[in-house]
Amino acid sequence: xxxxxxxxxxxxxxxxxxxxxxxxxxxxxxxxxxxxxxxxxxxxxxxxxxxxxxxxxxxxxxxxxxxxxxxxxxxxxxxxxxxxxxxxxxxxxxxxxxxxxxxxxxxxxxxxxxxxxxxxxxxxxxxxxxxxxxxxxxxxxxxxxxxxxxxxxxxxxxxxxxxxxxxxxxxxxxxxxxxxxxxxxxxxxxxxxxxxxxxxxxxxxxxxxxxxxxxxxxxxxxxxxxxxxxxxxxxxxxxxxxxxxxxxxxxxxxxxxxxxxxxxxxxxxxxxxxxxxxxxxxxxxxxxxxxxxxxxxxxxxx
Amino acid sequence: xxxxxxxxxxxxxxxxxxxxxxxxxxxxxxxxxxxxxxxxxxxxxxxxxxxxxxxxxxxxxxxxxxxxxxxxxxxxxxxxxxxxxxxxxxxxxxxxxxxxxxxxxxxxxxxxxxxxxxxxxxxxxxxxxxxxxxxxxxxxxxxxxxxxxxxxxxxxxxxxxxxxxxxxxxxxxxxxxxxxxxxxxxxxxxxxxxxxxxxxxxxxxxxxxxxxxxxxxxxxxxxxxxxxxxxxxxxxxxxxxxxxxxxxxxxxxxxxxxxxxxxxxxxxxxxxxxxxxxxxxxxxxxxxxxxxxxxxxxxxxxxxxxxxxxxxxxxxxxxxxxxxxxxxxxxxxxxxxxxxxxxxxxxxxxxxxxxxxxxxxxxxxxxxxxxxxxxxxxxxxxxxxxxxxxxxxxxxxxxxxxxxxxxxxxxxxxxxxxxxxxxxxxxxxxxxxxxxxxxxxxxxxxxxxxxxxxxxxxxxxxxxxxxxxxxxxxxxxxxxxxxxxxxxxxxxxxxxxxxxxxxxxxxxxxxxxxxxxxxxxxxxxxxxxxxxxxxxxxxxxxxxxxxxxxxxxxxxxxxxxxxxxxxxxxxxxxxxxxxxxxxxxxxxxxxxxxxxxxxxxxxxxxxxxxxxxxxxxxxxxx
Numbered sequence: 001x002x003x004x005x006x007x008x009x010x011x012x013x014x015x016x017x018x019x020x021x022x023x024x025x026x027x028x029x030x031x032x033x034x035x036x037x038x039x040x041x042x043x044x045x046x047x048x049x050x051x052x053x054x055x056x057x058x059x060x061x062x063x064x065x066x067x068x069x070x071x072x073x074x075x076x077x078x079x080x081x082x083x084x085x086x087x088x089x090x091x092x093x094x095x096x097x098x099x100x101x102x103x104x105x106x107x108x109x110x111x112x113x114x115x116x117x118x119x120x121x122x123x124x125x126x127x128x129x130x131x132x133x134x135x136x137x138x139x140x141x142x143x144x145x146x147x148x149x150x151x152x153x154x155x156x157x158x159x160x161x162x163x164x165x166x167x168x169x170x171x172x173x174x175x176x177x178x179x180x181x182x183x184x185x186x187x188x189x190x191x192x193x194x195x196x197x198x199x200x201x202x203x204x205x206x207x208x209x210x211x212x213x214x215x216x217x218x219x220x221x222x223x224x225x226x227x228x229x230x231x232x233x234x235x236x237x238x239x240x241x242x243x244x245x246x247x248x249x250x251x252x253x254x255x256x257x258x259x260x261x262x263x264x265x266x267x268x269x270x271x272x273x274x275x276x277x278x279x280x281x282x283x284x285x286x287x288x289x290x291x292x293x294x295x296x297x298x299x300x301x302x
Numbered sequence: 303x304x305x306x307x308x309x310x311x312x313x314x315x316x317x318x319x320x321x322x323x324x325x326x327x328x329x330x331x332x333x334x335x336x337x338x339x340x341x342x343x344x345x346x347x348x349x350x351x352x353x354x355x356x357x358x359x360x361x362x363x364x365x366x367x368x369x370x371x372x373x374x375x376x377x378x379x380x381x382x383x384x385x386x387x388x389x390x391x392x393x394x395x396x397x398x399x400x401x402x403x404x405x406x407x408x409x410x411x412x413x414x415x416x417x418x419x420x421x422x423x424x425x426x427x428x429x430x431x432x433x434x435x436x437x438x439x440x441x442x443x444x445x446x447x448x449x450x451x452x453x454x455x456x457x458x459x460x461x462x463x464x465x466x467x468x469x470x471x472x473x474x475x476x477x478x479x480x481x482x483x484x485x486x487x488x489x490x491x492x493x494x495x496x497x498x499x500x501x502x503x504x505x506x507x508x509x510x511x512x513x514x515x516x517x518x519x520x521x522x523x524x525x526x527x528x529x530x531x532x533x534x535x536x537x538x539x540x541x542x543x544x545x546x547x548x549x550x551x552x553x554x555x556x557x558x559x560x561x562x563x564x565x566x567x568x569x570x571x572x573x574x575x576x577x578x579x580x581x582x583x584x585x586x587x588x589x590x591x592x593x594x595x596x597x598x599x600x601x602x603x604x605x606x607x608x609x610x611x612x613x614x615x616x617x618x619x620x621x622x623x624x625x626x627x628x629x630x631x632x633x634x635x636x637x638x639x640x641x642x643x644x645x646x647x648x649x650x651x652x653x654x655x656x657x658x659x660x661x662x663x664x665x666x667x668x669x670x671x672x673x674x675x676x677x678x679x680x681x682x683x684x685x686x687x688x689x690x691x692x693x694x695x696x697x698x699x700x701x702x703x704x705x706x707x708x709x710x711x712x713x714x715x716x717x718x719x720x721x722x723x724x725x726x727x728x729x730x731x732x733x734x735x736x737x738x739x740x741x742x743x744x745x746x747x748x749x750x751x752x753x754x755x756x757x758x759x760x761x762x763x764x765x766x767x768x769x770x771x772x773x774x775x776x777x778x779x780x781x782x783x784x785x786x787x788x789x790x791x792x793x794x795x796x797x798x799x800x801x802x803x804x805x806x807x808x809x810x811x812x813x814x815x816x817x818x819x820x821x822x823x824x825x826x827x828x829x830x831x832x833x834x835x836x837x838x839x840x841x842x843x844x845x846x847x848x849x850x851x852x853x854x855x856x857x858x859x860x861x862x863x864x865x866x867x868x869x870x871x872x873x874x875x876x877x878x879x880x881x882x883x884x885x886x887x888x889x890x891x892x893x894x895x896x897x898x899x900x901x902x903x904x905x906x907x908x909x910x911x912x913x914x915x916x917x918x919x920x921x922x923x924x
Contacts, residue, residue, distance in 0.1 A: 005602065007325040007406040016604035017548070017563045021659065024549040024617050048592035049561070049604070053553035137397050141356075144380075144396040144411075163394075164726045165420055165641055167427040168715045169563075170656050174724040188408055190399055196320060266313040273309045 008197055012045065015185035017169060018148060019049035019132070022183050023056055025173035026130040032119075033059035033079065033087065035071045036249045037205045038134030038186060041194050043079065044203050045185060046132075058086040060122055060131070064114035065091060066102060066251035068227050074206045090122035102253045103232045111254075120156045123180065130181045138190045148187045154178040195272065199265040208246045209268065211260040215239035222256035247272070323401065324534050327408045329425045329453070332435030333445040337466050341435060341504035342398070342411055343376025345526065348511035351400035352379060376504070380411060395425045404530040419689035420641045422449065423729050426456035427715070431532050433462045433525070438471045438501070442484040444676055450485075451675045454492045455637060455691065455731065457711050461489075461497045462528050468501045468508070468517065475519040491678055500525050542626035543567030543575065544705070544713050546658040547619045551606055559590055559606040560615055565658065565712035566705075567623060569607070570598045575621045577613055578703040579630055584611040601712070618660030620703045620713075628703045628713060631735040633667070633823060637707075638694045640686040642720060642727040647686040647694070653727060657702050657716035664718070667695040667736075670744055682746060686728075695736045707731035736823070742830055742860035756841070763843025769800055771840040772918065773833070773865045775872050777852040779886050782877030783899045783907075785849040790911045792847055803839055805832045807850035826857045833861045840869055855887035873914060875899055 005013065022029050031046060033039050046055040059079060080087050092100075095113040102110045123131060137144050147163050149171045164172050175181060186194070198205060215226040217239050224231075225246075226239040231253060233239070244257035245268070262268045308316035332338035346352050352360075356379070364375040380396065396411045410425030412418070426432065432453040436446055453461060463485055471477045478501045489497060500509055501520055508514035511526045523531070544566040551559040569575070573586045589596040590606040599605050607621065615621075622628055640647050647666060655664035670693040672683035686692045707714030708731075718728035764770060774791070776784035788804050795802045807828055811818065814831050818824040829850050836846040852858050862870045872893030889895055894917050900906045 005324070005600075006321055007323050008321060010325050010602065013563060013602050013604040017602075020549045020561055020604070024659070050551065051592040051606070052557060052559075052590070053551055138399060141380075144398055145394045165395075165424040165729075167424055167717055167726070167729050168712070169428075170658070170715060170717050172656065172717065172719055172724070172726045174654065174719055176724065188397065188399065190401070190406075192320075192401065193406075196317060199317065200321060266317060269317065270309050270313040 008193060008200060011189055011193060012048070012197070014169070014188065015045045016049040018171075018183060018185040019046055019055075021171055021173065022130050022132065022181075023050070026181070028126065028128045029057040029130040029132065030060045030088075030123075030126060030128040031055070031057055031132040032134070033061045033075070034134065034249075035061065035067070035075050035079075035206060036134070037198060037209060038136070038194060040203050040205050041189075041197055042132060042134045042185060043083075043085075044197075044201055047083070054083075055085065057132075058088050058126075060126070060128075061087060061089045062115060062118045062122055063089050063091045064110075064118070064251050065096060066114075066230075066253060068206070068208055068225070068249060068252045068255075070208050071206055071249060074204075078204055088122075088126070090118060090125075092118035092121060101230075102251055107254055110251075114251075123156060128180065129175060130183055132183050132185060134186050135184045136186050136189050136191070136194075146184065146187065148184055149173065150182040150184065151175070152180045152182060156180065158182075191272065192269070195265065195269050199269070206249060208249055210264075211243050211245040211262050213241045214244050214257070216242045216244060216257065219256075223259065224255070225252055225257055227252040319403075320401070323405045325406045325408060326431065326529060326532060326534050327410065327429045328431040328433060328529065328532075329410045329412060329422070329429040329458070330433045330435065331412055331422055331425075331449040331453070332466075333437075333443070336435040336437045337377075337504045338411070338435050339377035339380050340375075341464065341466060341502065341510065342409060343379040344504045344507050344510045345409075346379060346398065346400055347376055348507055349400050349402055349526065395421050402526065402530060405534075407529065419448075419452065419639060419691070420643075422452050423456060423639045423641070426453055426458055427729070429456075429458060430534055431460040431462065431529070432458050433464055433529075436463060436465050436481060436485070438465050438467045438477060438481065441481045442488060446485070447488055448675050450489060451492065451673075451678065454495065455639075457707060457731070459495045460532055461495060462525065462532075463497060463499045464525055465499065465501045466504050469503045469506065473501075473517050475517070478520075498523075498528050500528060541566040541710050542628075542705075543569050543573070543621070543623035544628065544710065545569065545575075545607065545621040546660065546713075547615055547617055547621065548659045549617060550615070557608070558612070559588075559608050560621070561604070561606045562621075562659070563604045564599055564601040566601060566710045568598055568600050571595075574624045575609070576624050576627065577615050578620045578622055578628070579701045580614060580619070582611075582613045583624060584609040584613050586610075618658075618662075620658075620660075622703065628705045629735050630701050630703045632698045632701050633695065633736040634698070634702070634704070635670070635693065635695050635733045635736050635740070636716070636730040637673075637691065637733060638686060638718070638731075639691050639729040640688055640727070641729060642723075642725050643688045644723065644725065645720070645727075646688070647728065649684065652721065654719040654721055655696070655698060655702070655716055655730075656719060657704060657732075658713060660702060662702065663699040663721075665697045667697045668744065669694050670740070682750070693733075694730075695740060696730075704732050706734050708733075737856065739826060739854070739857050739860040741823075741827055742857070742864060758843075760843065767801055767843050767845075769843075769845050771843050771845055772869050772871055773836040773840055773846040773848060774914070774918070775833075775852065775858065775861060775870070776847065776849040776875055777858065777872065778875040778889075779853075779877040780851055782875045783901045784851075784873075784875040786901060787873075787875055787896065787899065787907065787910055787914070788847040788849040790907055791914050794911050794915060795845070800845065802845040802847050805835060805846060805848040805850075807832065807848075810850075822854065825851070826854060826860075829857060829861060830864070833864050837865055840865065851886070853886040855890060858890065871917060873917075 079085050092114055100110055100113050147166050216223045223244050243261050245260045246257050262271050330338055360378045361374050363378045399408045410429055412421045412425040434449055465478055465481050482499045501517055502509045502525055508516055509524045545562050545564055547560045548562040551561050571586050574583055576583050586607055587610045588608045589599050649666050649668055652663050652665050655662050669683045671680035672692040673680055683692055705713045714732045716730040717726050720727040776788045778784050785806050792802050792804050810828055810832055815828045818828050829852050832848050836848055839846050874889035874893050875896045876898045878898050896910050
């Protein structure tokens with residue numbers, strides 16, 4: 001008898017296999033935890049993969065210190081308190097001491113120092129040899145060729161020509177000391193799959209994904225939420241309360257909201273399907289030029 | 303039509319339906335100018351899988367990079383990396399997905415030029431189906447044949463042949479039929495699989511997703527319809543149960559579970575399973591998942607099994623069905639695709655074999671042949687270079703449990719890893735345990751060479767030596783007296799004025815075969831060397847009496863072939879009730895059977911010698 005698994009169950013099984021393969025093959029795995037919806041799905045899959053044990057690795061949050069307050073709250077209440085996981089937070093202290101911020105230093109420099117450099121610092125300090133990330137192949141054109149097990153040299157660099165062919169579900173997990181692998185269990189998932197899975201599994205996500213009245217100012221035609229007192233307002237500018245939600249979450253001054261009244265997952269999914277805007281449109285980072293994500297990846301950006 | 307209407311009218315129903323869709327993974331192959339990127343771009347565009355802003359960016363890019371005179375170039379939707387975009391070609395496998403009302407699709411898009419074998423094999427390894435693109439102007443070209451051979455090697459059972467650029471051949475039905483005929487003629491040489499043909503125009507979209515009035519003669523399915531209705535083979539769950547232990551889950555002293563993914567077959571609570579390589583049996587106590595225990599599980603579910611007994615099991619071991627065991631061996635044959643562009647395959651070198659979730663050192667014992675994927679001919683080879691495909695034999699440090707790739711894909715696949723560079727050096731499709739007579743049929747490593755023919759005729763030799771040259775193989779269990787009988791025959795022939803040479807397996811082991819032990823393969827090799835010497839002596843007109851236990855009937859058959867049917871005579875000498883006797887195959891019907899020889903009885907020995915001489919007489923002593 002031949003049975004076919006629904007696509008979500010098949011994707012789930014594939015991701016669980018990847019999680020287990022890494023834990024069985026590497027000495028010091030870690031899961032990068034960005035608190036976003038993809039991280040929530042990743043966490044759910046990790047819990048399933050090792051049940052009844054807890055995920056046998058820590059979560060690493062590279063904190064730029066400019067995330068939304070609701071994200072910090074979600075991290076502490078859900079991942080740390082409710083699930084009892086070992087969440088390690090790393091801040092690039094040099095960047096913090098130098099006062100690097102998204103207003104004065106430009107999105108590119110700010111992102112490089114707080115995220116890319118911060119991530120490398122944390123990975124080196126933790127001597128992690130494998131790091132799980134939530135990247136998907138459908139997010140951006142250059143990611144369509146990314147491996148599930150993405151090889152990084154001792155400087156955490158990604159070199160397109162050094163990537164190993166991946167056959168069947170047999171992953172080459174061999175690395176030399178100091179080298180590492182980034183692992184993407186959600187490689188074959190799409191944005192719709194992620195939302196659908198959250199809906200099906202009732203996975204908790206940060207409330208910012210749902211529409212609510214939030215204090216907004218407009219920047220380059222994009223609504224930006226005034227999340228705390230550090231937001232630089234133009235002279236005379238007053239935030240207006242508007243019904244918005246976020247499609248991706250990052251640093252609040254760089255995360256564009258969209259006007260919406262969607263307060264349930266089906267509504268969000270409907271809006272997403274109808275709007276047909278690329279997910280990363282809200283992220284300022286990709287507007288730097290059409291090859292920019294690829295260059296960031298070479299530098300070590302996730 | 304898409305199911306997008308439901309998104310507006312009934313999102314909950316849309317979601318419920320979407321949950322039930324399955325996944326079809328397919329591969330697209332075509333050469334550089336077949337318009338493959340355009341076809342995929344067209345497919346994504348016409349099923350509305352392209353976001354508005356991506357489309358806007360592509361429209362901009364089309365003006366600077368496009369090949370469609372500034373018009374929207376759909377190929378740019380899928381050509382990703384900067385380097386390749388500048389070269390105007392794709393250089394790596396890209397994975398893209400899209401969803402229709404019926405199912406989710408994952409496309410492995412592989413380039414059709416340099417490094418193409420490696421990339422295509424990679425893409426094909428996870429695919430259920432392949433779309434083979436043919437340029438209607440060129441028809442079936444060598445690339446088409448190469449692509450087809452690779453999909454066949456990788457076990458893809460379903461092909462869709464898309465004949466593109468039909469607009470450039472005047473939408474000609476005759477041309478389409480001609481290409482179809484060319485392709486079918488070629489594909490007949492390969493193992494059969496399902497094939498469907500569709501004429502398309504990727505640039506305009508005709509018969510990709512939408513129908514078109516340009517080809518009224520074509521009334522069958524569009525490319526998308528074919529894809530939507532192709533059967534999905536995500537696992538062979540009607541096969542025997544196979545489960546690789548991926549990770550042992552021990553959260554506390556009361557729980558010991560074996561986490562893994564079902565590779566084949568199903569498993570139920572209470573089933574008897576056998577652990578390999580230990581061959582210990584137990585019964586399934588629980589099938590544990592985060593969402594609750596299951597009564598039964600199917601591929602490709604990732605589950606955790608607990609067993610009723612405490613048996614020693616660790617990562618890489620396999621749990622299998624008691625009824626149908628896989629092959630368990632250290633010595634096995636495989637079809638190998640060499641993927642390392644830095645160094646060729648090295649015979650005798652130790653690599654790491656990763657088979658499922660099991661990793662073990664493995665030595666490349668020999669390259670049997672190299673496949674010419676143009677002509678499908680197997681040629682003698684001593685190595686495989688980057689992108690070459692061949693038959694190899696391997697020797698693993700520990701036994702591995704597997705099924706032939708052609709039977710169960712998930713348990714018959716493996717990769718070779720270079721231990722120095724950590725590179726994935728080869729892809730292996732396991733075929734079976736190395737047969738004991740493999741070396742008998744191997745092509746010379748050095749290839750064919752000229753050998754000067756003898757200037758002495760066989761008639762001259764026969765006049766000189768008085769015999770026709772034969773090889774008698776005295777075989778049977780250890781201790782039966784076959785060597786003693788051979789010596790006695792030598793004595794009798796000598797007394798008759800005949801020359802004979804005795805080749806004793808024990809004597810061989812002192813010299814020519816001093817590197818061999820007593821494994822099945824080494825015994826076979828010892829006999830092969832005896833037989834090569836015997837053949838040389840036969841060629842020189844000399845009778846040979848070889849004594850060797852030769853327990854494998856297949857090996858003796860190989861010896862008969864090597865010596866030549868007319869020259870070879872088997873003589874079976876039995877021995878009473880030893881373990882060795884039980885390990886021997888029955889003698890061949892045509893052989894002379896001496897039975898059990900009483901070595902203390904000289905008269906009995908004499909009768910046996912006479913029996914041998916009589917067998918020889920009508921041929922050798924005339």
